Amino acid sequence: MSVIGEILVAFLFGSIVGLLVQRSRFCNTAALRDAILFKTYRNTEALLLAMMVLTIGFTTFITFGVGQTMKFDVGLNQVIGLFIFGIGMVLAGACTVSTWVKSGEGNVGAIWALLFTFIGMFLFSLLWSFDYWPPAPIAMTGEPNLETLQLGFANAETLQEKTGIPAIFFGLIQFAVLLFIYLKIQAKKTLKTTGDK
Amino acid sequence: MDFFKKSLDPRIALVAIAFFDIFLFLILGAWTVGGGETMMTGLAAELIIGDQINEIPFWQIVFPPDFGYWKIYISLGMLFGAFVGAKLSNEFFWRFPGSLSEWVMITIGGLMMGIGIRLAFVCNVSTFFGLTPQLNLGGYLSMTGIIVGAWVGSHIYKKVLGF
16 A cells, blocks of 8 residues: 555554543553452443454454454563553553544643653653664564563564464454453343342 | 444444454464554654764664554544544543552553553554454463453552552
8 A cells, every 4th residue: 555545544543542532531551550440341342342242343354364464572661661651541541542542632731741741752762772672673582582582573473473363363262251251241231220229 | 323322332332343354364474463553663763862863773673663664544533533532523632641659650550551561562452353362372371361361450559549
């Protein structure tokens, strides 16, 4: 696809997402924060449902070798990075999606959060330029490397290749786990409603 | 139109987004935000410091600034879509954080999000809507990090806002 084509598809996708998120007030931060602090699950349920659809959708196409999977080495930096991110998103009251969506609604706090996300990224780029860690995509090998705290690359595609079992099989297992959590939340809600009466 | 009068059930919104994300996965790759934001950071830095950006290896090796990077336009699309939605439903108005502690929390939170994304090569969107549904090991590592982080963050938030 041409660069212009890619830009148009991405912009169209983003616009639909922005509109749907604005109208539903979905927030990924709230999906985690509200479940932890208030035991309310409005956003958590939506997140779980989306993950169920995506797991089945992606692994079905991966089974047939179709689709563009994300390919890069992973390791300790994902755990530490998302730990820092997780604290940050709760403090900022918005994640990467809601900062853009709330900015579009005129929320100056969200614009401020975005600005500082950019500043944070720039500061990290300076730090990275000293130690070159985590490894840049061009330095990734796909194999575990203890020296750089990297575990290599593994996903539904590699699982299928190594085991000979179709990716969708593993997708169905993950779907079942997500469904189990979703049903647990439903049961908890029913219990709460009955208890209130 | 009813769509702009009542708020939409987030479950419906997110299932719809999931289907669009599968289409995007087939054409370009799954939904992600952090990469586009990094590219915007690079382009903004280039605009501000000019050629000096070439002295920072990160912007040479990992993210050479490029206006044609498709992920930038997902973010701009989200901004546009949300603006249209807010305008048509009369929900657009300028609002500001209410207290100094909120401003401080947003500033620190924003910085931590930026640093976290770059350290991990991943944001919350790619964690939940890309990597994990592709059964990528990185998705499980990221989910562990973000859940523990959100737990710690929630308790700080509770303490600062005092409820």
